[in-house]
Every structure is written in C-alpha cells, then in structure tokens.
Amino acid sequence: MEKKKLGPGKIALWIILACVAVIQIFPLIWLVDFSLASSTEMFTSGLLIIPEKIQWGNYVKAFVDGNFLHYLRNSALINGLAVILVILVSIMSAFACRRMQWKLSGFVKTLLVMGMMIPIHATLLPNYKIYSNLGLTDTIWALLIPYVAFSLPQALFLMTSFMESIPIELEEAAVMDGCGIYRIIFQIITPLLKSSVATVSIMTFLNNWNEFMMASTYLSSPKWKTLPFSVLEFTGQYSSNYAVQFAVMALTAAPAVIVYIILNKHITKGVAMGAVKG
Numbered sequence: 001m002e003k004k005k006l007g008p009g010k011i012a013l014w015i016i017l018a019c020v021a022v023i024q025i026f027p028l029i030w031l032v033d034f035s036l037a038s039s040t041e042m043f044t045s046g047l048l049i050i051p052e053k054i055q056w057g058n059y060v061k062a063f064v065d066g067n068f069l070h071y072l073r074n075s076a077l078i079n080g081l082a083v084i085l086v087i088l089v090s091i092m093s094a095f096a097c098r099r100m101q102w103k104l105s106g107f108v109k110t111l112l113v114m115g116m117m118i119p120i121h122a123t124l125l126p127n128y129k130i131y132s133n134l135g136l137t138d139t140i141w142a143l144l145i146p147y148v149a150f151s152l153p154q155a156l157f158l159m160t161s162f163m164e165s166i167p168i169e170l171e172e173a174a175v176m177d178g179c180g181i182y183r184i185i186f187q188i189i190t191p192l193l194k195s196s197v198a199t200v201s202i203m204t205f206l207n208n209w210n211e212f213m214m215a216s217t218y219l220s221s222p223k224w225k226t227l228p229f230s231v232l233e234f235t236g237q238y239s240s241n242y243a244v245q246f247a248v249m250a251l252t253a254a255p256a257v258i259v260y261i262i263l264n265k266h267i268t269k270g271v272a273m274g275a276v277k278g
Contacts (some may be wrong), residue, residue, distance in 0.1 A: 028257065035246035042242050058247035066230040066248055075209065075227040078140060082147040083204045087197055090155035094163050095185050099171065109160065115153035120146060121213050128217055142218035147208045155200040162196040163189065202263050209256045227252050
C-alpha cells in the first residue's frame with residue numbers, strides 16, 4: 001500500500017501545532033535549566049543557560065532545607081481526601097438526581113452544576129469569617145471543605161453524563177434480587193463508571209494541587225501548609241539564591257506534571273465521552 005502524502009494544509013497544521021507545543025513546554029524547560037545553574041549564571045542575555053557545572057546541590061537544599069517532605073505529605077493527604085470525597089458525593093448525587101424519582105431532582109442538579117460559574121476565590125472572605133466563628137481556621141477542614149465544594153459541580157456534571165448511558169434494567173434486576181440502594185450504587189453502578197471516576201479523580205487532583213490563595217488565608221501554622229508554601233519560604237530564606245528558588249519550584253511542579261503526563265489519555269477520553277453522552 002502506498003503511503004498517503006501529506007498535503008500543504010496538513011503540513012502547515014503540523015507546523016502550527018509543533019510551535020504551540022514548544023511554546024507550551026518552554027516554561028518547564030526554562031525552569032529546569034535555571035534550577036541546575038548557579039546564581040552567578042542567572043544574569044545572562046540568552047533565554048537559556050548552559051551551566052559550566054550542573055548544580056545538583058540546588059535540589060538537595062530545596063529538598064532538605066525547604067522541609068519538602070512535610071509539605072508534600074500535607075498536599076498528598078489533603079488532595080487525596082478531596083478526591084475520595086468528591087468521587088463519593090458526586091456518584092451518590094448523580095444517582096439521586098438521575099435515577100431516583102422526586103420533584104426537585106432536576107432543579108437540584110442544575111443548582112449544583114451552576115457552582116462551576118462561581119470562582120473559588122470569590123468566597124475567600126465569607127469562608128474565612130465562617131471558619132473563624134466555627135474554629136476551623138488552621139485545620140485540615142479549612143482547605144478540604146472548599147476543595148471538595150468547588151470540585152463537586154464539574155464532577156457531578158461528568159458523573160450524570162456517564163450514568164445516563166447505563167441501562168436502568170440493571171438496577172431493576174438488582175432490586176428484584178433484593179439489593180439495597182447502597183449495594184446498587186457501589187457494587188453495580190460504580191464499577192461501570194470507571195472512566196468517569198478516573199477523569200474526576202485526575203481533574204480534582206490537578207485543580208487543587210497548586211492552590212495557594214486559600215491555603216495562605218486559612219492556614220497560619222506549618223502543620224497543614226501545602227507544597228506551594230515551600231516556594232514562599234525559600235523566597236525569604238534564599239532571597240539572593242535564585243537557583244535554589246527555581247529548584248523548589250521545579251520540585252513543586254513535578255508531581256502534577258508527572259500525573260498529567262501519565263494519565264493524560266484518561267482526561268481527554270473521559271471529558272470527550274462525557275460531552276458526547278451528555
């Protein structure tokens with residue numbers, strides 16, 4: 001079989017896409033490049049630096065002096081709990097709005113999905129006032145509650161789209177066999193929602209991983225501070241050592257970049273399937 005020749009249009013499209021890809025990935029290359037140089041090599045006329053000697057010590061300082069493991073543990077714990085809660089609540093909410101017969105099901109679903117229109121930082125001051133009155137400031141709940149609340153509308157939208165594609169006859173057969181509502185949800189419905197669960201998990205994790213404004217407002221002690229705080233602390237500790245600051249930023253961005261690269265197919269597939277089914 002003869003290979004299809006690329007026309008001028010496709011060649012132009014590939015060139016444009018390649019340029020866009022380079023522009024998108026260049027900040028990461030620039031960040032890693034500067035993190036491996038010395039501070040004296042920072043002030044150059046070029047966009048990138050060719051270090052005379054690769055400074056791996058920048059990462060050692062960032063890892064040890066920045067208390068990196070403590071902040072990483074907090075970020076992983078808070079984001080992990082947020083993902084679990086968002087999945088549980090969105091599955092049960094989607095089932096209630098799409099499978100259970102009650103008058104306000106459509107209204108409640110629309111009301112919850114409308115949460116996507118509200119920026120997370122628009123509730124910064126009201127939430128702070130509420131948390132202060134309830135004694136929740138400087139606790140894990142101060143971050144967990146808004147992270148779950150603002151991730152739920154998007155998760156509910158995707159879950160309901162996938163759930164509508166599941167034949168209702170499966171649930172009717174389960175009821176005939178004597179299954180209760182929770183067994184139907186978690187043993188019959190949930191295994192069929194693997195694609196949407198993966199999509200919701202990844203998107204919730206990525207959306208909350210680098211969140212800083214709420215964390216800096218609600219938290220005052222280092223106990224529950226998350227990974228972005230390591231960058232802020234190194235700004236003061238190493239104000240003239242820019243290379244170490246770049247190393248901290250590279251370490252902070254690395255987990256989210258790795259997760260996105262590994263699971264990018266699930267994000268694209270899940271969102272596309274949800275849009276078609278919705």
